[in-house]
Every structure is written in structure tokens, then in C-alpha cells.
Amino acid sequence: MCGIAGWVDFERDLTRERAVADAMAETMGCRGPGDGGLWLAPHVALGHRRLAVIDVEGGRQPMAANDAAVISYSGEIYNFGELRAELESKGQRFRTRSDTEVILRAYVEWGEDVVHRLNGMYAFALWDIRRQELLLVRDRLGVKPLYYYPLPGGVLFGSEPKAILANPLADRAVDADGLRELLTMVKTPEQAVFKGMYELRPGHLLRVRPEGLTKRRYWALPARAHRRPGNHCPHYPGPP
Numbered sequence: 001m002c003g004i005a006g007w008v009d010f011e012r013d014l015t016r017e018r019a020v021a022d023a024m025a026e027t028m029g030c031r032g033p034g035d036g037g038l039w040l041a042p043h044v045a046l047g048h049r050r051l052a053v054i055d056v057e058g059g060r061q062p063m064a065a066n067d068a069a070v071i072s073y074s075g076e077i078y079n080f081g082e083l084r085a086e087l088e089s090k091g092q093r094f095r096t097r098s099d100t101e102v103i104l105r106a107y108v109e110w111g112e113d114v115v116h117r118l119n120g121m122y123a124f125a126l127w128d129i130r131r132q133e134l135l136l137v138r139d140r141l142g143v144k145p146l147y148y149y150p151l152p153g154g155v156l157f158g159s160e161p162k163a164i165l166a167n168p169l170a171d172r173a174v175d176a177d178g179l180r181e182l183l184t185m186v187k188t189p190e191q192a193v194f195k196g197m198y199e200l201r202p203g204h205l206l207r208v209r210p211e212g213l214t215k216r217r218y219w220a221l222p223a224r225a226h227r228r229p230g231n232h233c234p235h236y237p238g239p240p
Contacts, residue, residue, distance in 0.1 A: 003028025
């Protein structure tokens with residue numbers, strides 16, 4: 001299953017916030033009892049809890065690609081073998097057999113366009129070391145959950161709300177919109193129960209930079225007009 005959690009703040013030094021970042025990641029223990037990790041830099045903390053499936057020994061996270069990027073990822077990429085072969089043909093070199101490293105190397109090769117090449121279920125947080133910015137991505141159909149909580153200087157995020165609520169900067173309050181969300185029979189897109197918290201929509205990505213947060217949809221189910229001859233089903237003659 002795996003769980004991801006983290007914190008980006010361009011207004012403070014997060015290397016001094018290890019205890020809080022650890023607490024956020026530990027709330028994901030039930031999602032990843034096999035292993036855990038934390039990666040810290042001045043403006044970012046990436047946490048991970050892992051349920052190891054592919055490359056048990058080599059796929060530990062958060063995983064870094066030299067001085068280019070770091071990832072915390074939950075999910076499975078079904079076409080990671082094909083992507084790996086293509087990336088190797090372009091000169092990318094791998095240290096593990098994990099699909100995690102395939103996403104990481106694919107980002108190094110193609111940047112944000114990596115989202116158009118992934119076939120699978122996933123939610124991941126990727127910190128671009130050179131650009132000093134975060135990319136949050138959720139799979140096309142929203143199989144893997146991903147929540148975020150905007151801050152004045154960045155964002156908190158996690159696979160579950162409790163990872164975000166473990167940070168004292170998050171308000172543990174349910175407002176009228178949250179209460180309605182609890183009682184409704186239909187999920188409101190992007191709406192979370194807790195005040196100030198949101199769920200990243202399926203097929204969307206969120207980029208976090210010093211100047212703010214920007215979202216965009218990278219995939220949507222295509223809609224096409226249904227065309228057929230005549231005004232009724234060809235196999236049904238119509239009412240008598």
C-alpha cells in the first residue's frame with residue numbers, strides 16, 4: 001500500500017523540524033509496516049512508509065537521483081519495464097530494480113511530461129533539487145489518495161488527512177463544508193472534511209513554488225458524440 005507525507009516551507013529551515021516530519025510519516029505506519037524513511041533539506045521534508053513489493057532490498061524511499069530530484073511514492077507502475085528499457089536507451093543508468101527509480105529517472109529525462117507516460121495507480125511527491133520546487137501527482141482515476149494543506153509559505157501533504165494533522169500548523173477543525181461532506185451521499189471533487197485541507201483530484205498535478213501553488217489537469221476521460229444510423233437501435237424495431 002505505502003504512505004507518503006511531507007512538508008514544504010520556503011519561509012523556514014525544515015532541517016530543524018525532524019521531529020514533526022517524523023511524526024507525520026509515522027502516522028502512515030499502517031500503510032507501510034515494512035520500512036520507512038525521511039529526507040530533509042532546508043525547505044522540504046519528504047517522509048515515507050513502505051509496503052515493499054518490488055525490489056524489497058533496493059527500493060527504499062525517499063529515493064534520490066544524484067543532485068537532480070527526490071521522490072516519495074505510493075503505488076505501482078504497470079509499464080515500468082518498458083519505460084526502463086526506453087530510459088536506458090537514452091543513457092539513464094539504474095541502481096535498483098524498483099518502479100520508484102523508473103519514475104525518478106523518467107522525471108530527470110522528461111520533466112513534468114512524465115505524467116503522460118505512466119500506466120498505473122500512484123500518488124507521489126517529487127522534489128526538484130535544482131529548481132527548488134515540489135510536484136504532487138495523483139493517478140488518472142484516483143486509486144491512490146493524496147491530500148494537501150496550503151500554507152502561507154508552502155504546503156503540507158499526505159496519503160491520509162492524519163499525516164497532515166500531525167503537524168501543528170494544520171488546523172484540526174471541521175467547518176460547515178466539512179460537516180456537509182461527512183453527511184452527503186456523493187463525494188464533492190477536491191473537498192476534504194477538515195477546514196483548509198483539500199484532496200488532489202484524479203488526473204491532476206500540483207506544483208509548489210516560492211510564488212505559490214498551481215494546479216493543472218493532465219488527463220481526462222475523453223468524451224465523444226455517440227453516432228449511429230437512424231433514430232433507434234438497429235436491432236430493436238421500436239414500439240409496436
